[in-house]
Amino acid sequence: MFSCCPSGKQLDIKKSSYTKLSKFLQSMQQQHSLVRVKELGKGVEGIIEVDWKNPELRSFRTPEDPGTEEAPVEVGGGKGEKLYHPPEITTLYRVSSCLELLFEDAKKRKGTVLQPAEVRTIITDYVKRNELVEENNKR
Known part of the structure; x- marks a missing residue:
C-alpha cells in the first residue's frame, strides 16, 4: 500500500474510516473476499490466505507517480504494467x-x-x- 501512496503523502490508518488494521482486514475479508483473516492470539490477527485470483486484485494497477525514479517494466506490450518476480528460494x-x-x-x-x-x-x-x-x- 505504501508504494501506491503519492510522494509527499503518508498513509495513516488511524486517520482512515477503519481506524485499526484489524477492522480494515475484516472489511477486506467480508466485503471483497481478498483475504482470509484468523485471530492468532488475543488481539492479534493474521492474514492466513490471499485470493490472488480475485478480479479486483488482479485488475489493480499501481498509479503512476512522476516523483518515483523507478521505470515501469513493460509486460506483453502493455504500457506501465510492472512485472513482479517473486524471489527464488533454494535450499543450500x-x-x-x-x-x-x-x-x-x-x-x-x-x-x-x-x-x-x-x-x-x-x-x-x-x-x-x-x-x-x-x-x-x-x-
Whole structure:
C-alpha cells in the first residue's frame, strides 16, 4: 500500500474510516473476499490466505507517480504494467566443523556451501568407498 501512496503523502490508518488494521482486514475479508483473516492470539490477527485470483486484485494497477525514479517494466506490450518476480528460494547446505571429515575426500572444507544434489552424491560416494552398505539391506 505504501508504494501506491503519492510522494509527499503518508498513509495513516488511524486517520482512515477503519481506524485499526484489524477492522480494515475484516472489511477486506467480508466485503471483497481478498483475504482470509484468523485471530492468532488475543488481539492479534493474521492474514492466513490471499485470493490472488480475485478480479479486483488482479485488475489493480499501481498509479503512476512522476516523483518515483523507478521505470515501469513493460509486460506483453502493455504500457506501465510492472512485472513482479517473486524471489527464488533454494535450499543450500553448509559443511559444518562436525561434518568436515565426512566431506574431506570430496575436498569440501568447513563453510563450503553445497546444493542438495551435491550433498547426496558426496554421501553416496563416501558410503560406497567405505563399504558401509549391508549386503542384506541395501538401504
